[in-house]
Amino acid sequence: MTRISPGATCGGKVTRLGWIRNVCQGDDNLDDQRLIPETLRAEVLRHLTYTLGKDAPNASIYDWRMALSYAIRDHIVEPWFAATRRTWAEDRKRVYYLSMEFLIGRILEDATVNLGLRDQAQEVMASLGQDFSQIVEDEPDAALGNGGLGRLAACFMESMATVGCPAYGYGIRYEHGLFRQRFQNGQQIEAPEDWLRQTHPWEFARPESAYTIPFKGNVETRDGKPVWVPGETVLASAHDTPVIGWQGKWANTLRLWEALPTQMFDLERFNRGDYAAAAEPEALARTLSRVLYPDDTTYQGKELRLKQEFFLTSAALQDILRRFKNGHSNLRDLPKYVAIQMNDTHPAIAGPELVRLLSDENGLPFEEAMETAQACLGYTNHTLLPEALERWATFTFGAVLPRHMQIVEQIDSWHRRTYSPPHYIGIVKHQEVRMGELAFVMAHKVNGVSALHSDLVKKNLFPELNRLHPGRIINQTNGVTPRRWLKMANRPLADLITETIGDGWEADLDKLRGLEAHVDDAAFRAKFDKSKRANKVALAAWIKDHCGVTVSPDALFDVQVKRIHEYKRQLLNILQTVSHWHAIKQDPTANWVPRVKIFGGKSAPGYAVAKEIIHFINDVATVVNNDPDTKDLLKIVYPENYNVSMAERLIPASDLSEQISTAGKEASGTGNMKFMMNGAPTIGTLDGANVEILQEVGAENFFLFGLTTEEAMKRREDPDQSRKAIEASQPMLDVLQMVAEGRFSPDQKDRYHGLVHRVWHHDYFLVAADFDAYNAAQAKVDAAYADRAAWVRMAAMNTARSGFFSSDRTIRSYMSEIWDIPAAI
Ligand code: 26V
DSSP, X not given: OOOOOTTTTTTHHHHHHHXXXXXXXXXXXXXXXXXXXXXXXXXXXXXXXXXXXXXXXXXXXXXXXXXXXXXXXXXXXXXXXXXXXXXXXXXXXXXXXXXXXXXXXXXXXXXHHHHTOHHHHHHHHHHTTOOHHHHHHHSOOEEESOSHHHHHHHHHHHHHHHHTOOEEEEEEOOSBOSOEEEEETTEEEEEOOOTTSSOOTTOEXXXXXXXXXXXXXXXXXXXXXXXXEOSEEEEEEEEEEXXXXXXXXXXXXXXXXXXXXXXXXOHHXXXXXXXXXXXXXXXXXXXXXXXXXXXXXXOOOOHHHHHHHHHHHHHHHHHHHHHHHTTOOOGGGXXXXXXXXXXXXXXXXXXXXXXXXXXXXXXXXXXXXXXXXXXXXEEEOOOOOGGGSOEEEHHHHXXXXXXXXXXXXXXXXXXXXXXXXXXXXXXXXXXXXXXXXXXXXXXXXXXXXXXXXXXXXXXXXXXXHHXXXXXXXXXXXXXXXXXXXXXXXXXXXXXXXXXXXXXXXGGOGGGGGGGGGGTTOHHHHXXXXXXXXXXHHHHHHHHHHHHOOOOOTTSEEEEXXXXXOGGGTHHHHHHHHHXXXXXXXXXXXXXXXXXXXXXXXXOOTTOHHHHHHHHHHHHHHHXXXXXXXXXXXXXXXXXXXXXXXXXXXXXXXXXXXXXXXXXXXXXXXXXXXXXXXXXXOEEEOSOTTXXXXXXXXXXXXXXXXXXXXXXXXXXXXXXXXXXXXXXXXXXXXXXXXXXXXXXXXXXXXXXXXXXXXXXXXXXXXXXXXXHHHHHHHHHHHHHHHHSHHHHHHHHHHHHHTOGGGBHHHHHHHHIIIIIOOOXXX
């Protein structure tokens, strides 16, 4: 056994700081870097001993992970302090990104990648007898989000640190993030998630940064001025996680609020022996940061949700004003130093709350408070689905936030007075506060998240407001961070890219265009293919382990991973899979391309139709995977509990990216961008950012099918559209017949009658209308995949042309078009 002596190189501190300084100055002093493994090893052992209180021979994988995480965290702190100090010293404008969700995933490996310490960490842990990849996988995902919106916020945090945009993310430190998904007899079962049960090593508690958040009560008039006398208060207490950018050149803060009681417990009651009642206020206050709402599809007017939104927003704004007042006295200057971005309408109470803080609490006249707030605020819209748009009953809103109810009315009449709209555009209408309209009116810029979506925001969502405020709605096409989604998640491809075009692409993704010069080189293609195959072999082994299904890495890996929703049309995919299975059985000796159909994703717990689709996919999988006729030609796998970490495993091993939403429904998509970067061509509709992916990659490298947004809207005007489409399609008739007969539910033959009936008669998302086109596009995929050279070329072209979809590009665009913030580096 290796003898381990802790703290052997305590002089490492100087080296460490020196190394970071060199990186900050862009100086490649290799002498310093070579010392790192020794230093890092000593640091890990020091933390194991003195922070964890463990002796190496008795340390568990958890202990090693914590020790390594603390050692890595130490390397983040220096650049973090440096960035913060510079922002203060140069009195820079900062952006504040307010989001109810941050879907972060694991942090350890990502941090080592950005610090340039991944290889060293691996080497050091190996020298200590530990497997780095096992340690990395021991970390629970921080799943403080539902899906696209939350993951975008996490990519933005990383990109803001990479491009040197001084920024704070503000969110809620949910004790329980998104539920864990299991399947029981093919059906989704939700279990609570408990990521904080073990110590979370990346955060620093800041109990000194705490704010009182008022609720309820009433508004009195004193000296002719409104005074809010709250009926309840809770405390928002900060936890800071540093977010390090590529090569450690800049770091920002993600500040998450924990809800605490303003009063710990009722001692009098406790002394009387009434223990449960004594603890009640504490429990009540803590519910505010207890759980993430697990539904991103349907809006429900739950009081707790409104309280969570105000809790986040008020804490953030109080913190922002405190920081501003530290160096400034004139609140009218706020927009020179503060940009506040509202991630969807969830923090849209920021408008009235900022007005309240500026006027009620700081004496600015209402109109000046309005102008100041507006100049600070931006609003990003992420969905057009009417059922997901937030509206609050004035009764609930007024009870929870009585002063804000008055201010919202004031904003509404100010808006009408100032802009005299030809029609009545109400923020408050039919006894509801409409958060989209509120956010729009309070923001100086409103943006959609893809070109198509932003167009629809103008034309369909806010047509009157757009006419009244021309130029306010702009587009900011989403992006994803290539550090996590390419460099970290797909090492074989990342290494090949560096070998082919050199480094630097990680922070300048347009450089990937350099790969285009190599796609006709057979040697390059062979290497590209090899990198994909390595990922597929690894995934096949993982699938065997986790799903018990044997799949061949030679098969085409066809992947649809995202939340389960009718508009995303997992149903179209699985019905086409049934059709394909049926076709193979009809003609088993034809030249079929073997396929593995991979599904992943969670349904909102209360979304019955989505849950039925999950059940159906699992039922079809059971029949197909046990069919000896199609054994080597078709497999269906649906691993449980799709999350960020699973995405990092699946996407790099994918051959085909399924982006098949009904046109006009997917605001952007960001998974589509990750697949493209990782060399998986898309089969998809003209929806969201697919449109721009198609434009960048070229039609010859994309399998396009389906109705356009306009055609879809027109098609729905015919109440018989789905029946007609089905009757015109033999494959569709066959598939629905098999499902209706109970071929996939032999134990309960009528299980999917409801599902079949909906496709025939209530097919709002146009599964039937697009079925034949999808089927034809899938046949083209098969033909293309059979031509290896052409396929690999197509895959490589997808990677080569994905530069536009780096979130660095998106962030730079927000900085110039919305925030008016220059880069600090
Ligand atoms: C709505 C609600 C309603 C109240 C309860 C909790 C909750 C949570 C989230 C949402 C809105 C979800 C909207 C969303 O996630 N949109 C997705 O945003 C992605 C990033 O812009 C985009 O790529 C996806 O297309 C879009 O669906």
